[in-house]
Amino acid sequence: MTEADFLAALRALPLHPGAQGLADDVARLGGYVLTTDTLVEGVHFLSTDPAQDVAWKLLAVNLSDLAAKGAEPVGVLLNYPLGEDAWDRAFLAGFDAALRQLGCQLLGGDTVSLPPGTPRVLTLTAIGHATHAPSRSGARAGDGLFVTGTIGDSGAGLAIAQGEPGLDALLNAYRRPLPRLGEGRILAAHVHAMMDVSDGLLIDAARMAAASGLAVTIDLAAIPLSDAYRAHIGDDRAARLRAATAGDDYQLLFAAPASLAVPARRIGHFAEGQGLTLTDGADPVALPARLGFEHGGA
């Protein structure tokens, strides 16, 4: 089954009201926000990625979902497949450092053994506390579409991890993404809708628009690129399309009044209607065949 078919089938199951129709990256329970993400070796990370970095990423991608709801991390549950000694020890060291650096604590979990030769499958569930938790469906016609930080670095870093020569800054963006917890907490009270960019800027923006029942237009020329990205990949339309569809950025994407003064880049706007439209400055741009990664987190 495709992810979309599976999600549609899940919506027919007995749903908790806090599931919000499975339309968001998180569930709500009292003042808590819950999210879970599974990382698979060979799919979400490379066998050659250092175990410390896999631990960082596993925590960071979950905390990024909390950041998008303005939530403060409370604790995490870890489902871990025991394997090679050296890898397990390096993972633990990386997980320890990540918990301390990102300000989170371990609540519990489960350890299993996998049959020999099985790719590692790691799951983390993160629980946060939020007072205002913006949904992804609250964008209003006339709102601006904003994004924090820069886009595309992680995608370029993946190519470097796969052997392409390149810059450490990009490799680091791929292996050690930073969840935008501080920005998320500040933004939560001011935005109409917010989510993190995990599967690709275009596909995630299209999802926010669809959830909000609106059309969205994105200006490729406005997408913030890092100096490292410009130096390594470039700054032309192809480079910008690559950045906008690469995913793994873990920046915050939000809808807010176009005039909102925030440390984020306005890259588009919402209007009545539906669908995603691309421009490059004043020029219309055809949508690429692939808007992002299709089997990402739900």
Place this chain on the structure above:
Amino acid sequence: MTEADFLAALRALPLHPGAQGLADDVARLGGYVLTTDTLVEGVHFLSTDPAQDVAWKLLAVNLSDLAAKGAEPVGVLLNYPLGEDAWDRAFLAGFDAALRQLGCQLLGGDTVSLPPGTPRVLTLTAIGHATHAPSRSGARAGDGLFVTGTIGDSGAGLAIAQGEPGLDALLNAYRRPLPRLGEGRILAAHVHAMMDVSDGLLIDAARMAAASGLAVTIDLAAIPLSDAYRAHIGDDRAARLRAATAGDDYQLLFAAPASLAVPARRIGHFAEGQGLTLTDGADPVALPARLGFEHGGA
């Protein structure tokens, strides 16, 4: 790394107070109880087990941890690997039925793709609500050790699922264990310690004794066996040892005043000291080399 080494290393990480030193099957957060279990194809279930039954078991083993804390299920998060269409659809049908029958709702989750040929790895996280949540470490010297239901049926059912001829009642105990939610809620206010029997009666009782800083003695002759188990496996010492080490029973194991009148069997007692001692009526019995399943849920 072994599970014990890994757990010891986890205890050196930043722990949430609700983790209770990772000494229990659940974490606590406000009035909530959280637990998570991963099932692996070829380890925790057979490739030939029907997908509907895998769905049932995934929910049931997690709710069993809630039952042992006297908790009422609130909701679950599902981490699911998309695969063959027919299996996915059968899983969804089984999961739907299990949620409805066991009185629980879906809160959210994540779907992933696994590389071709990878065994299925499924994770569920369950959240419950509890007023009195007995730990596994509260047994007192002089307490009786009690167990609900019958022991060994699921282990015998596994052999049947693997091709041995046998009785449907045993196969059903393996494929469709029933979490003891009702008993758990009633018992929670009256017991000193409680946990579910997932890895084997002997190993789980030894864990309760160790967590409580006590010795425990179990009388094999007192272990409750079903008629189906007696008919299929027998009732001698070997049959009783097999039942007590098989695991997957999902009955409740608890410490309470020896005189407590409850619909459960008293099978042993706690005393000052440490370690597990076995008897068969008045005869001492040497401990078997293997007390249960060592890579079970944490």
